[in-house]
Amino acid sequence: MGVTAAEIRRRAEELRGQITADRRYLHQIPEIGMELPKTADYIRKRLDEMGIPWENCGGDLPEQVTRDFMEAGFPRMERAEGVTAVIGHGSPCILLRADMDALPIREDSDLAFRSGNGYGHMCGHDSHAAMLLGAAQILKEREDSLAGSVKLVFQPGEETGAGARVLVENGLLENPKVDAAFGLHVQSVTRTGELGYAVGVNSASLDTFILKIRGSGGHSSQPQLCIDPLMIMNQVYQAVNLLVTREADPAAMVALTCGVAKGGTAVNIIPGEAELHIGVRTLDVQAADHLTRRIPEVIDHYVKAWRGAYDLTVFHTPCTYSDEALCRELVSFAEEILGKENVCQIPPMTGTEDFGYITREVPGMFAFIGAGQPGNAPLHNPHMVLDEEVLPLGAALHAYTAISWLASRR
Structure with a gap:
Protein backbone atom coordinates (compact mmCIF):
# COMPACT_ATOMS: atom_id res chain seq x y z
CA MET A 1 0.00 0.00 0.00
CA ALA A 204 5.22 36.54 -18.85
CA SER A 205 8.31 36.49 -20.99
CA LEU A 206 10.83 39.28 -20.43
CA ASP A 207 13.02 40.77 -23.13
CA THR A 208 15.58 43.30 -21.93
CA PHE A 209 17.47 45.68 -24.20
CA ILE A 210 20.37 47.66 -22.72
CA LEU A 211 21.23 50.42 -25.17
CA LYS A 212 24.36 52.57 -24.91
CA ILE A 213 24.37 55.41 -27.40
CA ARG A 214 27.59 57.11 -28.45
CA GLY A 215 27.38 60.61 -29.86
CA SER A 216 29.83 63.52 -29.91
CA GLY A 217 29.66 66.00 -27.07
CA GLY A 218 30.24 69.71 -26.94
CA HIS A 219 28.92 73.10 -25.91
CA SER A 220 25.15 73.50 -25.82
CA SER A 221 25.47 76.76 -27.79
CA GLN A 222 26.88 74.84 -30.78
CA PRO A 223 24.62 71.81 -31.29
CA GLN A 224 25.51 71.71 -34.98
CA LEU A 225 29.01 70.59 -34.01
CA CYS A 226 27.71 67.75 -31.86
CA ILE A 227 25.83 64.48 -32.13
CA ASP A 228 23.41 64.59 -29.21
CA PRO A 229 22.91 61.11 -27.65
CA LEU A 230 20.19 62.41 -25.31
CA MET A 231 18.09 63.51 -28.27
CA ILE A 232 18.65 60.12 -29.92
CA MET A 233 17.69 58.38 -26.68
CA ASN A 234 14.42 60.31 -26.52
CA GLN A 235 13.63 59.45 -30.14
CA VAL A 236 14.20 55.75 -29.43
CA TYR A 237 12.12 55.96 -26.25
CA GLN A 238 9.11 57.30 -28.12
CA ALA A 239 9.54 54.93 -31.05
CA VAL A 240 9.66 51.70 -29.01
CA ASN A 241 6.58 52.76 -27.07
CA LEU A 242 4.76 53.37 -30.34
CA LEU A 243 5.64 49.83 -31.43
CA VAL A 244 3.45 48.48 -28.63
CA THR A 245 0.48 50.67 -29.58
CA ARG A 246 0.73 50.05 -33.31
CA GLU A 247 2.32 46.65 -33.92
CA ALA A 248 1.23 44.49 -30.97
CA ASP A 249 -2.22 42.92 -30.94
CA PRO A 250 -4.35 44.94 -28.46
CA ALA A 251 -5.61 41.60 -27.12
CA ALA A 252 -2.07 40.64 -26.10
CA MET A 253 -0.84 41.64 -22.67
CA VAL A 254 2.27 43.72 -23.46
CA ALA A 255 3.97 45.94 -20.89
CA LEU A 256 6.95 47.97 -22.11
CA THR A 257 8.99 49.94 -19.57
CA CYS A 258 12.10 52.04 -20.02
CA GLY A 259 13.37 51.78 -16.47
CA VAL A 260 16.73 53.47 -17.02
CA ALA A 261 17.28 56.64 -19.06
CA LYS A 262 20.41 58.57 -18.22
CA GLY A 263 23.17 60.75 -19.57
CA GLY A 264 24.69 64.18 -19.15
CA THR A 265 26.26 66.19 -16.33
CA ALA A 266 25.27 69.84 -16.83
CA VAL A 267 22.67 71.97 -18.60
CA ASN A 268 25.24 73.63 -20.89
CA ILE A 269 27.01 70.45 -22.01
CA ILE A 270 25.86 68.10 -24.74
CA PRO A 271 27.20 64.75 -23.48
CA GLY A 272 29.00 62.13 -25.51
CA GLU A 273 26.99 59.15 -24.24
CA ALA A 274 23.49 58.21 -23.07
CA GLU A 275 21.91 54.99 -21.87
CA LEU A 276 18.43 53.50 -22.14
CA HIS A 277 17.20 50.18 -20.67
CA ILE A 278 14.03 48.76 -22.23
CA GLY A 279 12.04 45.87 -20.78
CA VAL A 280 9.15 44.11 -22.53
CA ARG A 281 6.88 41.64 -20.74
CA THR A 282 4.12 39.73 -22.47
CA LEU A 283 2.02 36.57 -22.15
CA ASP A 284 1.76 36.35 -25.93
CA VAL A 285 4.57 34.40 -27.62
CA GLN A 286 3.80 35.87 -31.05
CA ALA A 287 3.94 39.43 -29.69
CA ALA A 288 7.21 38.67 -27.93
CA ASP A 289 8.77 37.30 -31.11
CA HIS A 290 7.64 40.31 -33.14
CA LEU A 291 8.87 42.93 -30.65
CA THR A 292 12.14 41.10 -30.07
CA ARG A 293 12.79 41.45 -33.79
CA ARG A 294 11.47 44.98 -34.26
CA ILE A 295 12.99 46.80 -31.27
CA PRO A 296 16.60 46.26 -32.45
CA GLU A 297 15.56 47.37 -35.94
CA VAL A 298 14.04 50.58 -34.61
CA ILE A 299 17.09 51.24 -32.44
CA ASP A 300 19.44 50.74 -35.36
CA HIS A 301 17.53 53.05 -37.71
CA TYR A 302 16.96 55.87 -35.24
CA VAL A 303 20.52 55.94 -33.91
CA LYS A 304 22.02 55.86 -37.39
CA ALA A 305 19.56 58.44 -38.71
CA TRP A 306 21.00 60.92 -36.20
CA ARG A 307 24.63 59.88 -36.95
CA GLY A 308 25.16 58.10 -33.64
CA ALA A 309 26.67 54.73 -32.80
CA TYR A 310 25.58 52.23 -30.19
CA ASP A 311 26.13 49.03 -28.26
CA LEU A 312 23.14 46.79 -27.53
CA THR A 313 22.97 43.99 -24.95
CA VAL A 314 19.89 41.74 -25.06
CA PHE A 315 18.53 39.26 -22.53
CA HIS A 316 15.57 36.95 -23.12
CA THR A 317 13.59 34.93 -20.58
CA PRO A 318 10.72 32.89 -22.08
Whole structure:
Protein backbone atom coordinates (compact mmCIF):
# COMPACT_ATOMS: atom_id res chain seq x y z
CA MET A 1 0.00 0.00 0.00
CA GLY A 2 1.34 3.46 -0.92
CA VAL A 3 2.07 6.32 1.42
CA THR A 4 -0.79 8.67 2.26
CA ALA A 5 -0.87 12.44 2.17
CA ALA A 6 -1.59 12.45 5.91
CA GLU A 7 1.62 10.51 6.60
CA ILE A 8 3.67 12.95 4.54
CA ARG A 9 2.03 15.95 6.22
CA ARG A 10 2.74 14.42 9.62
CA ARG A 11 6.41 13.78 8.81
CA ALA A 12 6.83 17.29 7.42
CA GLU A 13 5.35 18.68 10.61
CA GLU A 14 7.87 16.66 12.63
CA LEU A 15 10.63 18.29 10.56
CA ARG A 16 9.24 21.81 11.08
CA GLY A 17 12.06 22.82 13.46
CA GLN A 18 14.82 21.82 11.03
CA ILE A 19 13.10 23.33 8.00
CA THR A 20 12.61 26.59 9.90
CA ALA A 21 16.24 26.60 11.04
CA ASP A 22 17.38 26.07 7.45
CA ARG A 23 15.22 28.93 6.24
CA ARG A 24 16.38 31.32 8.95
CA TYR A 25 20.05 30.56 8.38
CA LEU A 26 19.72 31.13 4.63
CA HIS A 27 17.71 34.29 5.28
CA GLN A 28 20.67 35.81 7.11
CA ILE A 29 23.21 35.19 4.33
CA PRO A 30 21.48 36.39 1.14
CA GLU A 31 23.60 36.35 -2.02
CA ILE A 32 22.67 37.64 -5.46
CA GLY A 33 23.28 36.42 -8.98
CA MET A 34 24.91 33.21 -10.14
CA GLU A 35 27.71 32.88 -7.59
CA LEU A 36 26.27 31.92 -4.20
CA PRO A 37 29.21 30.36 -2.31
CA LYS A 38 27.82 30.55 1.24
CA THR A 39 24.33 29.47 0.20
CA ALA A 40 25.56 26.57 -1.94
CA ASP A 41 27.96 25.44 0.81
CA TYR A 42 25.09 25.28 3.29
CA ILE A 43 22.91 23.28 0.89
CA ARG A 44 25.73 20.81 0.27
CA LYS A 45 26.40 20.49 4.02
CA ARG A 46 22.76 19.73 4.75
CA LEU A 47 22.59 17.15 1.97
CA ASP A 48 25.71 15.51 3.40
CA GLU A 49 24.04 15.35 6.82
CA MET A 50 21.09 13.54 5.24
CA GLY A 51 23.34 11.10 3.39
CA ILE A 52 22.23 12.39 -0.01
CA PRO A 53 24.94 12.50 -2.70
CA TRP A 54 25.06 15.80 -4.56
CA GLU A 55 26.72 17.30 -7.62
CA ASN A 56 27.49 20.84 -8.67
CA CYS A 57 25.73 22.04 -11.79
CA GLY A 58 26.65 25.17 -13.72
CA GLY A 59 30.33 25.93 -14.04
CA ASP A 60 32.26 28.79 -15.60
CA LEU A 61 30.37 31.50 -17.45
CA PRO A 62 31.63 32.70 -20.84
CA GLU A 63 33.34 36.08 -20.52
CA GLN A 64 30.73 37.69 -22.79
CA VAL A 65 27.94 36.48 -20.49
CA THR A 66 29.81 37.90 -17.50
CA ARG A 67 30.16 41.27 -19.26
CA ASP A 68 26.51 41.27 -20.31
CA PHE A 69 25.35 40.77 -16.73
CA MET A 70 27.64 43.55 -15.55
CA GLU A 71 26.03 45.80 -18.15
CA ALA A 72 22.70 44.92 -16.53
CA GLY A 73 23.96 46.06 -13.12
CA PHE A 74 25.00 42.76 -11.56
CA PRO A 75 28.36 42.32 -9.87
CA ARG A 76 31.01 40.41 -11.78
CA MET A 77 29.90 36.78 -11.94
CA GLU A 78 32.30 34.21 -13.33
CA ARG A 79 30.55 31.00 -12.31
CA ALA A 80 27.06 29.60 -11.89
CA GLU A 81 26.73 27.61 -8.67
CA GLY A 82 23.83 25.19 -8.72
CA VAL A 83 23.50 22.03 -6.62
CA THR A 84 21.68 18.88 -7.73
CA ALA A 85 20.92 15.62 -5.97
CA VAL A 86 19.17 12.41 -7.01
CA ILE A 87 17.07 10.29 -4.67
CA GLY A 88 15.82 6.93 -5.89
CA HIS A 89 16.88 4.88 -8.90
CA GLY A 90 16.10 4.60 -12.59
CA SER A 91 13.29 6.09 -14.58
CA PRO A 92 10.95 7.82 -14.69
CA CYS A 93 12.44 10.94 -13.11
CA ILE A 94 10.72 14.03 -11.79
CA LEU A 95 12.61 17.27 -11.10
CA LEU A 96 11.82 19.39 -8.04
CA ARG A 97 13.26 22.89 -8.28
CA ALA A 98 14.05 25.54 -5.67
CA ASP A 99 15.77 28.80 -6.52
CA MET A 100 18.11 30.18 -3.85
CA ASP A 101 19.36 33.63 -4.90
CA ALA A 102 18.37 36.90 -3.23
CA LEU A 103 17.74 40.48 -4.35
CA PRO A 104 19.83 43.67 -4.15
CA ILE A 105 17.31 45.06 -1.64
CA ARG A 106 18.15 46.05 1.93
CA GLU A 107 15.69 44.25 4.22
CA ASP A 108 13.62 46.47 6.51
CA SER A 109 12.06 44.24 9.18
CA ASP A 110 12.16 43.50 12.90
CA LEU A 111 12.99 39.82 12.41
CA ALA A 112 15.67 38.52 14.76
CA PHE A 113 17.19 36.66 11.79
CA ARG A 114 16.98 39.53 9.28
CA SER A 115 19.77 40.08 6.79
CA GLY A 116 22.40 42.68 7.55
CA ASN A 117 24.60 42.51 4.45
CA GLY A 118 22.65 44.91 2.21
CA TYR A 119 20.87 42.18 0.25
CA GLY A 120 17.59 40.51 1.09
CA HIS A 121 15.54 37.37 0.47
CA MET A 122 12.56 39.53 -0.37
CA CYS A 123 11.31 37.06 -2.98
CA GLY A 124 11.27 34.13 -0.57
CA HIS A 125 13.89 31.97 -2.25
CA ASP A 126 15.32 31.11 1.18
CA SER A 127 12.01 29.44 1.99
CA HIS A 128 12.04 27.58 -1.34
CA ALA A 129 15.45 26.08 -0.59
CA ALA A 130 14.44 25.18 2.97
CA MET A 131 11.21 23.49 1.84
CA LEU A 132 13.11 21.44 -0.71
CA LEU A 133 15.64 20.39 1.93
CA GLY A 134 12.70 19.24 4.06
CA ALA A 135 11.30 17.29 1.13
CA ALA A 136 14.74 15.77 0.55
CA GLN A 137 14.70 14.34 4.08
CA ILE A 138 11.24 12.82 3.58
CA LEU A 139 12.17 11.36 0.19
CA LYS A 140 15.48 9.95 1.43
CA GLU A 141 13.67 8.12 4.23
CA ARG A 142 11.42 6.49 1.61
CA GLU A 143 14.03 6.05 -1.10
CA ASP A 144 13.70 2.27 -1.35
CA SER A 145 9.98 2.51 -2.12
CA LEU A 146 10.23 5.22 -4.79
CA ALA A 147 9.08 4.03 -8.21
CA GLY A 148 11.84 5.91 -10.01
CA SER A 149 14.05 8.94 -9.34
CA VAL A 150 13.57 12.39 -7.89
CA LYS A 151 16.10 14.98 -8.98
CA LEU A 152 16.44 18.02 -6.74
CA VAL A 153 17.91 21.26 -8.04
CA PHE A 154 18.90 24.24 -5.94
CA GLN A 155 19.19 26.93 -8.58
CA PRO A 156 21.12 30.20 -8.62
CA GLY A 157 20.37 33.29 -10.68
CA GLU A 158 16.60 33.18 -11.01
CA GLU A 159 16.52 36.94 -10.54
CA THR A 160 18.95 37.31 -13.45
CA GLY A 161 16.39 35.63 -15.69
CA ALA A 162 18.97 33.12 -16.86
CA GLY A 163 19.99 30.85 -13.98
CA ALA A 164 17.80 27.97 -15.18
CA ARG A 165 19.08 28.45 -18.73
CA VAL A 166 22.71 28.07 -17.66
CA LEU A 167 21.92 24.92 -15.66
CA VAL A 168 19.92 23.38 -18.52
CA GLU A 169 22.81 24.11 -20.90
CA ASN A 170 25.10 22.33 -18.44
CA GLY A 171 23.11 19.09 -18.27
CA LEU A 172 20.49 19.70 -15.59
CA LEU A 173 17.89 17.61 -17.41
CA GLU A 174 20.20 14.64 -18.07
CA ASN A 175 21.75 11.85 -15.96
CA PRO A 176 19.09 10.87 -15.14
CA LYS A 177 16.90 12.15 -17.95
CA VAL A 178 14.14 14.30 -16.47
CA ASP A 179 10.59 13.41 -17.59
CA ALA A 180 8.60 16.05 -15.67
CA ALA A 181 9.30 19.08 -13.48
CA PHE A 182 7.57 20.86 -10.61
CA GLY A 183 8.34 24.34 -9.28
CA LEU A 184 6.84 26.12 -6.29
CA HIS A 185 6.93 29.80 -5.30
CA VAL A 186 5.70 31.47 -2.11
CA GLN A 187 3.30 34.41 -2.30
CA SER A 188 3.19 36.83 0.64
CA VAL A 189 -0.17 38.40 -0.26
CA THR A 190 -2.06 35.08 -0.46
CA ARG A 191 -3.41 33.27 2.59
CA THR A 192 -1.05 30.64 3.93
CA GLY A 193 -1.65 27.21 2.44
CA GLU A 194 -3.67 28.32 -0.59
CA LEU A 195 -2.24 27.08 -3.89
CA GLY A 196 -2.79 28.80 -7.22
CA TYR A 197 -1.76 27.55 -10.64
CA ALA A 198 -2.28 28.53 -14.28
CA VAL A 199 -2.59 26.07 -17.13
CA GLY A 200 -0.69 26.83 -20.32
CA VAL A 201 1.26 30.11 -20.26
CA ASN A 202 1.98 30.65 -16.58
CA SER A 203 4.20 33.74 -16.51
CA ALA A 204 5.22 36.54 -18.85
CA SER A 205 8.31 36.49 -20.99
CA LEU A 206 10.83 39.28 -20.43
CA ASP A 207 13.02 40.77 -23.13
CA THR A 208 15.58 43.30 -21.93
CA PHE A 209 17.47 45.68 -24.20
CA ILE A 210 20.37 47.66 -22.72
CA LEU A 211 21.23 50.42 -25.17
CA LYS A 212 24.36 52.57 -24.91
CA ILE A 213 24.37 55.41 -27.40
CA ARG A 214 27.59 57.11 -28.45
CA GLY A 215 27.38 60.61 -29.86
CA SER A 216 29.83 63.52 -29.91
CA GLY A 217 29.66 66.00 -27.07
CA GLY A 218 30.24 69.71 -26.94
CA HIS A 219 28.92 73.10 -25.91
CA SER A 220 25.15 73.50 -25.82
CA SER A 221 25.47 76.76 -27.79
CA GLN A 222 26.88 74.84 -30.78
CA PRO A 223 24.62 71.81 -31.29
CA GLN A 224 25.51 71.71 -34.98
CA LEU A 225 29.01 70.59 -34.01
CA CYS A 226 27.71 67.75 -31.86
CA ILE A 227 25.83 64.48 -32.13
CA ASP A 228 23.41 64.59 -29.21
CA PRO A 229 22.91 61.11 -27.65
CA LEU A 230 20.19 62.41 -25.31
CA MET A 231 18.09 63.51 -28.27
CA ILE A 232 18.65 60.12 -29.92
CA MET A 233 17.69 58.38 -26.68
CA ASN A 234 14.42 60.31 -26.52
CA GLN A 235 13.63 59.45 -30.14
CA VAL A 236 14.20 55.75 -29.43
CA TYR A 237 12.12 55.96 -26.25
CA GLN A 238 9.11 57.30 -28.12
CA ALA A 239 9.54 54.93 -31.05
CA VAL A 240 9.66 51.70 -29.01
CA ASN A 241 6.58 52.76 -27.07
CA LEU A 242 4.76 53.37 -30.34
CA LEU A 243 5.64 49.83 -31.43
CA VAL A 244 3.45 48.48 -28.63
CA THR A 245 0.48 50.67 -29.58
CA ARG A 246 0.73 50.05 -33.31
CA GLU A 247 2.32 46.65 -33.92
CA ALA A 248 1.23 44.49 -30.97
CA ASP A 249 -2.22 42.92 -30.94
CA PRO A 250 -4.35 44.94 -28.46
CA ALA A 251 -5.61 41.60 -27.12
CA ALA A 252 -2.07 40.64 -26.10
CA MET A 253 -0.84 41.64 -22.67
CA VAL A 254 2.27 43.72 -23.46
CA ALA A 255 3.97 45.94 -20.89
CA LEU A 256 6.95 47.97 -22.11
CA THR A 257 8.99 49.94 -19.57
CA CYS A 258 12.10 52.04 -20.02
CA GLY A 259 13.37 51.78 -16.47
CA VAL A 260 16.73 53.47 -17.02
CA ALA A 261 17.28 56.64 -19.06
CA LYS A 262 20.41 58.57 -18.22
CA GLY A 263 23.17 60.75 -19.57
CA GLY A 264 24.69 64.18 -19.15
CA THR A 265 26.26 66.19 -16.33
CA ALA A 266 25.27 69.84 -16.83
CA VAL A 267 22.67 71.97 -18.60
CA ASN A 268 25.24 73.63 -20.89
CA ILE A 269 27.01 70.45 -22.01
CA ILE A 270 25.86 68.10 -24.74
CA PRO A 271 27.20 64.75 -23.48
CA GLY A 272 29.00 62.13 -25.51
CA GLU A 273 26.99 59.15 -24.24
CA ALA A 274 23.49 58.21 -23.07
CA GLU A 275 21.91 54.99 -21.87
CA LEU A 276 18.43 53.50 -22.14
CA HIS A 277 17.20 50.18 -20.67
CA ILE A 278 14.03 48.76 -22.23
CA GLY A 279 12.04 45.87 -20.78
CA VAL A 280 9.15 44.11 -22.53
CA ARG A 281 6.88 41.64 -20.74
CA THR A 282 4.12 39.73 -22.47
CA LEU A 283 2.02 36.57 -22.15
CA ASP A 284 1.76 36.35 -25.93
CA VAL A 285 4.57 34.40 -27.62
CA GLN A 286 3.80 35.87 -31.05
CA ALA A 287 3.94 39.43 -29.69
CA ALA A 288 7.21 38.67 -27.93
CA ASP A 289 8.77 37.30 -31.11
CA HIS A 290 7.64 40.31 -33.14
CA LEU A 291 8.87 42.93 -30.65
CA THR A 292 12.14 41.10 -30.07
CA ARG A 293 12.79 41.45 -33.79
CA ARG A 294 11.47 44.98 -34.26
CA ILE A 295 12.99 46.80 -31.27
CA PRO A 296 16.60 46.26 -32.45
CA GLU A 297 15.56 47.37 -35.94
CA VAL A 298 14.04 50.58 -34.61
CA ILE A 299 17.09 51.24 -32.44
CA ASP A 300 19.44 50.74 -35.36
CA HIS A 301 17.53 53.05 -37.71
CA TYR A 302 16.96 55.87 -35.24
CA VAL A 303 20.52 55.94 -33.91
CA LYS A 304 22.02 55.86 -37.39
CA ALA A 305 19.56 58.44 -38.71
CA TRP A 306 21.00 60.92 -36.20
CA ARG A 307 24.63 59.88 -36.95
CA GLY A 308 25.16 58.10 -33.64
CA ALA A 309 26.67 54.73 -32.80
CA TYR A 310 25.58 52.23 -30.19
CA ASP A 311 26.13 49.03 -28.26
CA LEU A 312 23.14 46.79 -27.53
CA THR A 313 22.97 43.99 -24.95
CA VAL A 314 19.89 41.74 -25.06
CA PHE A 315 18.53 39.26 -22.53
CA HIS A 316 15.57 36.95 -23.12
CA THR A 317 13.59 34.93 -20.58
CA PRO A 318 10.72 32.89 -22.08
CA CYS A 319 7.22 32.38 -20.73
CA THR A 320 6.86 29.56 -18.24
CA TYR A 321 4.42 26.97 -19.56
CA SER A 322 2.44 24.61 -17.34
CA ASP A 323 1.54 21.41 -19.18
CA GLU A 324 -2.21 20.77 -19.03
CA ALA A 325 -2.03 16.98 -18.61
CA LEU A 326 0.65 17.24 -15.92
CA CYS A 327 -1.36 19.89 -14.07
CA ARG A 328 -4.38 17.59 -13.93
CA GLU A 329 -2.25 14.94 -12.27
CA LEU A 330 -0.33 17.11 -9.84
CA VAL A 331 -3.32 19.19 -8.78
CA SER A 332 -4.96 16.08 -7.36
CA PHE A 333 -1.88 15.44 -5.20
CA ALA A 334 -1.85 19.06 -4.03
CA GLU A 335 -5.51 18.80 -3.04
CA GLU A 336 -4.70 15.79 -0.85
CA ILE A 337 -1.99 17.74 0.97
CA LEU A 338 -3.64 21.16 1.22
CA GLY A 339 -7.35 20.38 0.90
CA LYS A 340 -9.39 20.71 -2.27
CA GLU A 341 -10.85 24.02 -1.10
CA ASN A 342 -7.35 25.52 -0.96
CA VAL A 343 -6.32 24.73 -4.55
CA CYS A 344 -7.56 26.80 -7.45
CA GLN A 345 -6.72 27.92 -10.96
CA ILE A 346 -5.55 31.53 -11.29
CA PRO A 347 -4.67 33.84 -14.21
CA PRO A 348 -1.07 33.78 -15.43
CA MET A 349 1.22 36.19 -13.62
CA THR A 350 2.57 39.20 -15.47
CA GLY A 351 5.93 38.79 -13.75
CA THR A 352 8.67 36.60 -15.16
CA GLU A 353 10.04 33.28 -13.93
CA ASP A 354 13.03 31.53 -15.50
CA PHE A 355 11.53 28.09 -14.80
CA GLY A 356 10.38 28.60 -18.40
CA TYR A 357 13.77 27.38 -19.61
CA ILE A 358 12.93 24.02 -18.02
CA THR A 359 9.33 23.85 -19.24
CA ARG A 360 10.54 24.45 -22.81
CA GLU A 361 12.32 21.09 -22.59
CA VAL A 362 10.09 18.87 -20.43
CA PRO A 363 6.45 18.95 -19.24
CA GLY A 364 6.31 21.10 -16.13
CA MET A 365 4.01 22.72 -13.63
CA PHE A 366 4.64 25.91 -11.71
CA ALA A 367 2.47 26.94 -8.76
CA PHE A 368 2.21 29.61 -6.08
CA ILE A 369 1.65 28.77 -2.43
CA GLY A 370 0.33 31.37 -0.03
CA ALA A 371 2.62 32.40 2.82
CA GLY A 372 0.79 35.37 4.28
CA GLN A 373 -2.48 37.17 3.66
CA PRO A 374 -3.97 39.94 1.52
CA GLY A 375 -2.64 43.34 2.53
CA ASN A 376 0.84 42.11 3.39
CA ALA A 377 3.88 43.71 1.79
CA PRO A 378 4.38 42.07 -1.62
CA LEU A 379 7.39 40.22 -2.94
CA HIS A 380 10.39 42.41 -3.84
CA ASN A 381 9.44 44.88 -1.08
CA PRO A 382 11.93 45.60 1.74
CA HIS A 383 9.16 45.03 4.31
CA MET A 384 8.08 41.62 2.93
CA VAL A 385 7.75 38.99 5.69
CA LEU A 386 6.62 35.38 5.19
CA ASP A 387 4.45 33.23 7.43
CA GLU A 388 6.69 30.29 8.34
CA GLU A 389 3.64 28.04 8.67
CA VAL A 390 4.11 27.52 4.93
CA LEU A 391 7.42 25.69 5.38
CA PRO A 392 6.19 22.20 6.35
CA LEU A 393 3.32 22.55 3.86
CA GLY A 394 5.73 23.25 0.99
CA ALA A 395 8.02 20.41 2.03
CA ALA A 396 5.09 17.99 2.16
CA LEU A 397 3.78 19.20 -1.19
CA HIS A 398 7.13 18.67 -2.91
CA ALA A 399 7.62 15.21 -1.42
CA TYR A 400 4.09 13.92 -1.94
CA THR A 401 3.97 15.25 -5.50
CA ALA A 402 7.14 13.38 -6.41
CA ILE A 403 6.18 10.15 -4.64
CA SER A 404 2.67 10.09 -6.11
CA TRP A 405 3.70 11.04 -9.65
CA LEU A 406 6.31 8.27 -9.73
CA ALA A 407 3.81 5.76 -8.31
CA SER A 408 1.29 6.69 -11.01
CA ARG A 409 3.80 5.58 -13.66
CA ARG A 410 4.00 1.99 -12.44
